[in-house]
Every structure is written in C-alpha cells, then in structure tokens.
Amino acid sequence: MNTKKWLSTAVLVLIPACIGINFLGKSFAEALHLPLWLDSIGTCLAACLAGPIVGAICGAANNLIYGLTLSPISLVYALTSAAIGIVVGILANKGQMRHIKGAILTSILAGLVAVIISTPLNVIFWGGMTGNTWGDAVYAWAVAQKLPMFIASFFDEMVVDIPDKIATILIVFGIYKGLPKTLTSLYQSNDKIENLND
Amino acid sequence: MSKITVTNLKYKYPHRDNLALNNISFEIQPGEFIGIVGENNSGKSTLCQSIIGLVPHFYKGGYGGSVIIDDIEVYKSDISTLCKKVGLIFQNPFNQVTGSKETVFEEIAFGLENIGIPRDEMIERINFSMKLLDIEQYKDRNPFDLSGGQMQRVAIASIIAMKPEIIILDEPTSQLDPAGSEEVFQAVTKLSNEGITIIMVEHKIEKIAAYCDKVMLMHKGELIKFDTPSEVFSLDNLSDYGINPPIFTSICKKLNLRKDDNNYPVTIEETLQLLKKERSYEQN
Amino acid sequence: MKSITLYEYKNSFLNHIDPFCKLLYILAALSIPLILGVSVTKLIFIAISIFLIISNKVFKKVIPLFTFSAIIILTAIIIQGLFYSNNKHIILQLGPLKFYKEGLLFAYHIALNVLNILLSFAVLIFTTKPTDLIDSFVRVGFSPRFGYVLSSVFQIIPQMSETMSTISDAQKSRGMESEGNLFTRIKAFFPLISPVITSSLINTRERAIALEVRGFNSTTKKTFLNQQTRTRKDKIINIILLLLIILSSIWRIITCLK
Numbered sequence: 001m002n003t004k005k006w007l008s009t010a011v012l013v014l015i016p017a018c019i020g021i022n023f024l025g026k027s028f029a030e031a032l033h034l035p036l037w038l039d040s041i042g043t044c045l046a047a048c049l050a051g052p053i054v055g056a057i058c059g060a061a062n063n064l065i066y067g068l069t070l071s072p073i074s075l076v077y078a079l080t081s082a083a084i085g086i087v088v089g090i091l092a093n094k095g096q097m098r099h100i101k102g103a104i105l106t107s108i109l110a111g112l113v114a115v116i117i118s119t120p121l122n123v124i125f126w127g128g129m130t131g132n133t134w135g136d137a138v139y140a141w142a143v144a145q146k147l148p149m150f151i152a153s154f155f156d157e158m159v160v161d162i163p164d165k166i167a168t169i170l171i172v173f174g175i176y177k178g179l180p181k182t183l184t185s186l187y188q189s190n191d192k193i194e195n196l197n198d
Numbered sequence: 199m200s201k202i203t204v205t206n207l208k209y210k211y212p213h214r215d216n217l218a219l220n221n222i223s224f225e226i227q228p229g230e231f232i233g234i235v236g237e238n239n240s241g242k243s244t245l246c247q248s249i250i251g252l253v254p255h256f257y258k259g260g261y262g263g264s265v266i267i268d269d270i271e272v273y274k275s276d277i278s279t280l281c282k283k284v285g286l287i288f289q290n291p292f293n294q295v296t297g298s299k300e301t302v303f304e305e306i307a308f309g310l311e312n313i314g315i316p317r318d319e320m321i322e323r324i325n326f327s328m329k330l331l332d333i334e335q336y337k338d339r340n341p342f343d344l345s346g347g348q349m350q351r352v353a354i355a356s357i358i359a360m361k362p363e364i365i366i367l368d369e370p371t372s373q374l375d376p377a378g379s380e381e382v383f384q385a386v387t388k389l390s391n392e393g394i395t396i397i398m399v400e401h402k403i404e405k406i407a408a409y410c411d412k413v414m415l416m417h418k419g420e421l422i423k424f425d426t427p428s429e430v431f432s433l434d435n436l437s438d439y440g441i442n443p444p445i446f447t448s449i450c451k452k453l454n455l456r457k458d459d460n461n462y463p464v465t466i467e468e469t470l471q472l473l474k475k476e477r478s479y480e481q482n
Numbered sequence: 483m484k485s486i487t488l489y490e491y492k493n494s495f496l497n498h499i500d501p502f503c504k505l506l507y508i509l510a511a512l513s514i515p516l517i518l519g520v521s522v523t524k525l526i527f528i529a530i531s532i533f534l535i536i537s538n539k540v541f542k543k544v545i546p547l548f549t550f551s552a553i554i555i556l557t558a559i560i561i562q563g564l565f566y567s568n569n570k571h572i573i574l575q576l577g578p579l580k581f582y583k584e585g586l587l588f589a590y591h592i593a594l595n596v597l598n599i600l601l602s603f604a605v606l607i608f609t610t611k612p613t614d615l616i617d618s619f620v621r622v623g624f625s626p627r628f629g630y631v632l633s634s635v636f637q638i639i640p641q642m643s644e645t646m647s648t649i650s651d652a653q654k655s656r657g658m659e660s661e662g663n664l665f666t667r668i669k670a671f672f673p674l675i676s677p678v679i680t681s682s683l684i685n686t687r688e689r690a691i692a693l694e695v696r697g698f699n700s701t702t703k704k705t706f707l708n709q710q711t712r713t714r715k716d717k718i719i720n721i722i723l724l725l726l727i728i729l730s731s732i733w734r735i736i737t738c739l740k
Contacts, residue, residue, distance in 0.1 A: 007627070009698055010690040015631045017295070017682050017689075022640040027646055028675050032667045041679070056710075068607060068615070069488060069712050071550070075603075125599075127558055136557060143565035152626045171672060175679050185212050186257070186687055191436075193254045196208045196217075196262030250695055278700040286695045293688035295694070300613065307707040309696035312626075314705050321707075342641065357697065478635040 009113045011050045019062045025168075035134060036164045040084055044110070044172040047089035050187040051177075055085025066179050076125055078119045087113045088169070090184030097176060107169030111162040118161065119154045128153030135160040199268075200225040201364065201395050202249060206438035209244060209253050218244040219253075221263070222420040226397070228363075231390045232401045233406035233427070236416035237440035242399045243288075245416065246366045249397070250284040251277045251361035267364070284315060288368040294356075295341045302328075302336045302344070306356045313360065327358040331385050335350035347378025354385055365389060367398040383409070406442040407431065407464035415439060428468070432461040488607050494538040496609035500716040501618045504606040504721045511602035514730045524594040531601035540608040547604060551596045558589040612636050618710060626704050630693070645678055 021042030029038040043062060047055025059081030067075025087110045088097075098104030122128050128149045129136050135156040142152035185191065209219040219241050226232055234242045247253045253274045254261040265272040267283055288294065299305040305322060310320045321401070328334045331351040336344060341352055350370060357365060367386060371379035381451065383405060390396050400406050407412060407429065413430040415422040417439045423430050425445040430436075431443040432451075443451070443462075446469045455472055463469045491497060496504065512526040535544050574581040604616075613633050620629040628639030653674060 008634055008690075009694050010686060012627055012631055013634075013686045013690040013693065014683075016634040016638050017686050019635045020642045021679050021682060023639050024642045024646055024675060024678060027643065028650075028671060031646075031650060032671060034667055034671065035664070038671075041675075045679070045683070055553065061631060061635075065632060067603070069612060069636075071547075073550075073600075125560055125595060127555055127588060129554070129561065131554060131557075136561070140561050140565065143561060143567070149567060171675070174672060175676050178676075178680065179683065179721075181213050182211065183684060183687060186690075191212055191258040193258050194210075194260035196210065196260045198261070212518060215728060221678070247691075252691060252694065256691065256694055276699070277694045278697050281695050281697050281700075286691070288688065288691070290685075290688055293685050296630075296634070296691040296693060297637045297689065298613075298630050300637075304707060311705050312697035312700045312702075314702035317707065317709070320705065342637065353692075360696070 005183075009055070011054055014046055014050060014187060015054065015058050015061060018046040018058050019065065022062050025171075036167050038164065038168055038171070040081065040165075040168055041171055043081055044086050044088045044168055045176065047085045047087075048083050048092040048172060048176050049184060050089075051093055052086045052089025054187075055089035056082040057085070059083070059085035062092060073131075076121050077118060079121065080114050081111050083117050084110050084165070088172075097173060100173065103169050103173040104166070107166040108162065110169065111158075111165035114161045114165060114177075115154065115157045118157050119150065122157060123150060128156065130156050130160055132156075132160045201228045201268065202226040203229075203266045204248075204263070205266075207245075207248060207265060208260070208262035209248060209251075210260035211244075211257060214259075217419050219248065222419075222421045223263075224414070224424050226395060228395055229393050230395055231409055231411045232395075232397045233410035233413045234397065234416060235401075235403065235406060235413060235430075235441055240416040241419040241441075242416055243368050243476060244419075245414075246286065246368045246397065246399060248272065248357055249364070249366060250286050251275060251280040251284075253432060278313075281362070282310075282360065283362055284364045284366065285360060286366045286368065287350070287353055287357055287370050289370070289372050291346050291353055291373065292342075294353040295349060300340055301338050302333065302352050303338065303478065305341045306359050309356055309360045323359045323361070324355075327355040330358060331355040332381075332386055345378065346374050347381045349375060350378065350382055351385055354372035354382070354389075358389070362394070363476075366394040366399075367396070369399050369401065372401060397464045403442065404444050404465075407447070423458065426461075427464045428457065428459070428461040431464050486503065488543055489609065489611050490543065491611075492539045492609075494540075494609065496534065496538045498713050499609075499719065500710075501606070501610050501615040503716050503723070504610060506720055508602045508606060510723045510727050511598060513727055514600045515598070517727070517734050519734070521591060521594055524598045526599050528594070528601055531598075531605050534605050535601065535608065538609055540604075543608055544601075544604050547600055551593075551600050554596055555589070555593040557584065558592045562586070562589040562592070614710075617706065617708065620704075621706070621710065627663045627698070630698070640679075642682075649674060649678060681725065 019042055021040050025041040026037060026039035029036055040059070043055060043059040046058040060078045061076045063078035063081050067078070086166045088106055091102070091106040091109065093096065096106050122130060129139055138159045139156035142155050143149065199480070204225070205223050207219050207222040208217055209408055210217050217284070222245065234245065234254070236242050244253055248265055249267065249272070255277050261273060267280065270280065270283070272280065277340060284321070296306060296308045299308055306324045307320055307329060328337065331354055333348065333355060336348060341349060342403050344352065361482065370386070371382050374382065386396065386398065387409065398406070410427055412425060413427045414424045415430050422439060422466070423433065431447045442448070444464050446466055447462045447464050450456070450469060450472070455462065457463055457472060463472050511531065515521065515523040515527065516532060535541050536572040562585040563581040564585065566582060566588050568584045569582035572580050573583040573586060613636070616629045616632050620626045
C-alpha cells in the first residue's frame with residue numbers, strides 16, 4: 001500500500017492528534033457532566049483541515065482504537081464516525097465552515113448522517129437502543145406507542161446525535177477560525193513548489 | 199571540496215509575500231563547527247531546514263538558487279535521502295520524540311528501522327549513540343517520562359544513530375534549564391570531536407563564541423556576515439542586527455583592547471591571553 | 483506515564499500467543515454462530531471466552547466490562563420485555579408491568595450478542611500489547627505509516643489526560659465553575675478545551691518534521707528492532723480455528739441443500 005502520494009507526513013501526524021482531541025472532548029464532557037458526547041471534535045477538525053478522506057480515516061481509526069483498547073462497543077460505530085468525517089470534510093471543502101451559517105448547516109447534516117447510519121447498527125446489535133439515558137427514554141416511549149422498533153431507534157439516536165453534533169461543530173468552528181494560515185496550508189497536499197530563479 | 203555549497207538561495211513560504219531567505223550564498227568545509235546568530239524571524243531556522251530539504255519539500259512555497267550537499271542537490275533530492283547525510287535537532291524536545299515508541303531504546307531505533315538497517319547493526323548503533331550521549335541508564339524508560347534535557351539527548355542520540363555527516367541544531371537548549379543546556383553542549387562538543395560537521399543556531403552568544411569555528415550573522419532573510427567569531431562580534435554595527443556581543447568583547451571594546459588582527463577577543467581565554475601579552479610588554 | 487490500554491503482562495499462555503491467533507478467535511466467535519444460525523454456539527463461545535479470561539488471570543480487569551454489558555442487558559430486558567412489538571404471551575406480571583415471553587426472548591438474544599462480542603474481544607484486548615498487534619499487521623504488509631498513526635495514539639491519549647488534569651486543576655484554582663447548572667457548565671467547556679486543541683494542532687508541524695528527518699518516508703524496506711516468531715503452537719491454533727470456520731460453513735451449505 002503506497003500512502004506517500006496522497007497522505008503527507010503532516011496529515012498523518014494530524015490523525016493521531018485529532019484522535020487525542022476526540023478523547024479530550026469526551027473526557028471534559030464527562031468531567032463537566034454535560035449531556036453530550038463531544039467525542040468527535042478531532043474528527044471534524046481533521047475533516048476541515050485535510051478534507052473528507054482524512055476525516056473518514058480519522059473517524060474510523062478513532063473507533064478502531066477505542067474498540068481494541070477501551071470499549072469494544074465503539075468498534076460498531078466506526079462506520080458512523082467515518083461518515084461524519086466525510087460529510088464535514090465535503091462541506092468544509094465547499095467553504096461552509098468559514099461562516100457561522102454554513103457551520104450550523106454542516107452540523108445538522110452531520111447529525112442526520114450519524115443518525116441514519118447508527119440506527120441500523122443499533123437495531124442489529126442491541127435491539128435499537130443507544131445506552132444514553134435521554135435517548136433510551138424516548139425509545140421506551142416510542143415502543144410503548146406501538147411504533148416500529150426501527151422508528152423508535154431512529155428517535156432515540158436523533159435526540160442524542162443532533163444536539164451533540166451542533167455543539168461539536170460550533171466548537172470546531174471557533175477553533176478552526178483561529179488557526180494560523182501557515183498551519184492550515186500544511187495539510188493541503190496540492191501545493192506545488194514555485195520557481196523563484198530569475 | 200566543500201561539504202555544503204549554497205548559491206543564491208531564495209525561499210518564500212506559501213501564502214507569504216516576503217522572502218524568508220534572500221539570495222544567500224556560502225560554503226561550509228567538512229568538520230567545521232558553524233554558529234548562526236540573528237534576531238527572531240531573521241531566517242535562521244529556515245536556513246537550517248533548507249539544508250536537510252524540509253525547505254522546500256515539506257513546506258512547498260517558492261524556491262530559487264541551490265543547496266548542494268557533497269554532490270546531492272537538495273531541490274532534486276528528497277528528505278528521506280538527505281536524512282542519511284544530514285541530521286536535524288530543534289528546540290522542543292517533546293515534539294521530537296516520535297510518540298510511537300514505548301522505550302528510549304525503541305525510540306532511537308525508529309529512524310534505523312525506517313532506513314532499513316539490519317537488526318544487529320541497529321542494536322550496535324543504538325548502544326554506541328546512547329553511550330556517546332550518556333543516556334544508557336534510561337534505555338527502558340518511556341521517552342515522555344524523561345526531563346527536557348534527557349529527552350533532548352535522546353533526540354540527539356536518535357539522530358546520531360543514523361550516522362549523519364552533518365548535524366544541524368536549531369536552538370537545541372532554548373527550552374532547557376541551565377543543567378539541561380550544559381548536558382546538550384557537552385554532547386555537541388563530543389560530536390564535533392568525532393569530526394562531524396556541525397551547524398548550530400543559538401541565542402547564548404557566549405557558547406557560540408566558545409565553540410564555533412565560524413559564525414553566520416543573519417538579518418531579515420539575508421546573510422550579513424560569515425566569518426570567525428571575533429570578526430563577526432567585532433562589527434561596529436552589531437547591535438543594528440539585534441545581537442549583543444559576548445561579554446568579554448563588550449568589555450574589550452570599551453577598553454579598546456584589540457588583538458593583533460585588529461578584532462576584539464570573544465572569550466575569557468582570548469581576553470586573558472591578550473592581557474598577559476600587554477602585561478609582559480609593560481614589564482619589558 | 484499512565485497507560486490507556488487494558489493490557490497487562492501476566493506471563494500467561496495468551497500473552498505469548500501470536501496476536502493473529504486471537505484475532506482469528508474473534509472472527510470464529512462472531513462468524514460461526516452467524517453461519518450456523520444456532521444461538522447455542524454463542525453460549526459455547528461465551529463459555530470459552532470466560533474460561534480463557536479466567537485462566538489467563540485477567541478476570542478482575544474484565545469486571546467493568548461486565549457491568550457495562552449488564553446495563554445494556556438490563557435495559558433490553560425491561561424495554562423489550564414490556565414493549566417488544568411482537569409481544570403476545572404474558573409470562574410475568576409485576577403490578578402494572580407485564581413482561582412478555584417474546585420480548586424476553588428477544589432480550590436474551592441481545593444479551594448473548596453483547597456478551598459474545600465483548601468477551602471475545604476481551605480475550606484479545608486484555609492479553610495483547612497494542613504495539614505488538616500493530617507490528618504484526620505491519621509485518622504482513624500493512625502500511626507502516628498507518629502503523630505509526632495507530633501506535634502514536636496510544637502515546638498521545640495518556641499525554642492528553644495529563645494535560646487535561648493539569649488544566650482543570652489550574653482552572654478550578656482560578657475559581658472557574660465546573661459544577662452548577664447546565665448552562666454554566668457548557669460555558670466552561672470551550673475556554674477549557676480550545677487552548678489544548680490549538681496547541682496540539684500547532685505541535686503537529688514539528689512532530690511531522692521530526693518524523694521526516696528520521697526517514698519516515700524512506701522507500702527502503704523497513705527492518706524491525708523487535709523480533710517476532712510464530713511458534714508451532716500458534717500455527718496449530720490458527721489451523722484449528724480456520725478449520726472450525728470452514729467446517730461450519732460446509733455444514734451450513736449441506737443442510738441448506740437438503
């Protein structure tokens with residue numbers, strides 16, 4: 001596998017840093033008892049800085065590593081994390097992450113994609129629940145209303161994911177705006193060396 | 199033949215308008231110990247990085263002129279080829295650790311694994327460089343559990359193990375305490391004695407004066423002067439470039455104590471010699 | 483430095499087994515029940531995993547994993563037992579709560595799934611050094627550059643948690659609110675986290691340089707400091723596991739054809 005051509009060293013180093021950032025966000029959210037996960041800040045930053053493919057790799061690698069070390073459960077959601085990276089990366093490439101309106105649009109789309117992908121996974125693996133108290137309460141309510149399990153699970157995931165992604169992307173937006181141009185240009189692989197000889 | 203030949207080197211970082219390096223030319227001979235001084239943003243680090251090919255291959259941007267190491271032209275080569283000839287050590291010891299290895303021993307092996315050194319030779323080289331840098335006792339420690347000075351010595355050992363012919367140190371002690379700095383300077387002296395060509399950017403001007411064969415004075419991307427320490431530090435307009443001369447040079451300037459070549463001394467030894475000479479004149 | 487991994491060296495049988503054997507075991511534990519479509523096989527694999535975990539002296543570390551799965555299973559029992567859409571036959575009545583047979587059966591299958599996945603992974607995770615696992619992938623042709631990405635995460639995360647505790651201590655001593663109502667806590671989040679994120683992004687530049695100057699992109703064939711040998715024991719285990727997967731597929735095909 002030749003990765004050299006399309007992944008520069010700077011981008012490769014960005015990936016573990018962003019996985020670390022995911023972890024940091026998650027830990028702070030837990031420490032402050034926030035009802036959000038905030039565990040994809042790094043993935044979204046990687047996507048903004050280096051595009052959808054890197055965002056996807058970052059998301060998938062993130063869950064792969066957690067799955068193989070701390071909690072096997074997260075392995076299941078590698079697909080969701082990768083999809084979030086792709087969505088944010090595509091929208092950032094289109095310049096949506098440069099203004100607040102675009103950021104909110106990005107966050108809602110990312111949230112929806114996360115819900116669409118996680119729901120079938122929840123259904124296949126755990127009968128449709130998320131393990132989040134708020135979400136599972138909605139799930140219980142929906143199932144009690146005789147709604148199909150799939151729909152109940154969809155609501156469950158939505159209650160959890162949409163607010164989480166909005167908060168995440170707003171944080172990413174705040175940080176991304178403040179990064180120096182010399183740094184952000186490092187991750188753009190398409191730059192060429194210009195000739196300065198007279 | 200010169201070890202390093204730089205001709206009309208120009209460089210501009212991406213998304214910037216000003217030249218970080220402006221028409222620089224010089225030659226460095228094998229085994230020389232070169233110091234680089236200048237204010238912040240005078241182009242010292244950029245110059246260092248142009249010798250190992252980070253400029254332009256890592257940053258891209260605009261490039262003109264040439265840098266030639268032995269017979270390799272940096273522009274036409276790449277970093278993974280150049281790193282076998284040139285080693286780079288920079289300020290932050292923390293960021294120089296690869297961050298993927300769990301022991302100092304494995305950390306030093308990282309570069310050797312990458313360039314495909316056979317296992318037996320690898321172990322030999324690691325042991326040699328650990329001994330040279332006096333870090334054998336940390337062999338099995340996690341690199342991140344070491345102090346700044348120790349970490350910086352691990353970084354140097356990691357470069358030494360790759361057996362480069364040129365070592366560039368870009369402010370290697372600026373984030374270290376006095377004890378840590380001293381450890382690093384002693385290590386660098388050892389390397390110089392081994393015959394390795396050394397280029398060092400350093401703010402501690404006394405150290406430059408004491409160790410270097412020649413000094414480069416840089417200002418706003420230009421090479422102002424490249425000469426012996428006493429020649430450079432005796433410049434009348436040195437302060438225009440944001441540089442204070444070594445303490446003994448300042449004293450001798452005030453006292454108008456000049457050496458035979460009309461320059462001021464730069465170290466305590468030179469000053470003492472000069473004073474002894476003066477005294478013996480008076481006694482005669 | 484504190485390690486994030488659940489691995490602990492116990493000089494046990496599984497510590498000395500090739501990581502690939504354990505990966506193959508996970509594959510077998512997950513695929514065979516799926517191929518055969520018989521849930522008893524899940525029970526068998528759960529039993530094998532528990533046996534392996536206990537006999538390799540890592541049972542204590544697995545307990546938190548059990549508590550985690552217990553929560554999922556308990557919620558499943560309650561929600562599915564009460565509300566599962568195919569519920570028909572009441573099996574248990576506690577006051578106003580009616581538990582149905584179909585829902586409980588469904589919950590039982592969820593429980594088997596959860597336990598089988600968690601425990602078979604536990605066999606690998608609790609007995610394998612992550613860097614060994616990554617190295618064995620790189621040896622069989624996985625990109626060493628990706629190998630770097632994975633192994634550096636194991637170093638970065640403990641550093642991050644150290645940074646995090648330093649920051650929260652500093653912020654607390656400055657009187658920043660980390661308790662209080664939801665709004666104050668949300669407001670506290672950004673100033674806490676953004677400097678760390680920004681500096682860790684800025685650090686990537688130097689880290690990348692450090693790798694470059696150590697031949698990270700070299701095209702020469704990589705060599706390894708740590709030797710790894712696959713013993714006969716490893717090979718036998720691999721063959722047995724592969725045979726089991728193949729045999730169960732054959733059995734399934736035959737029964738389908740009948």
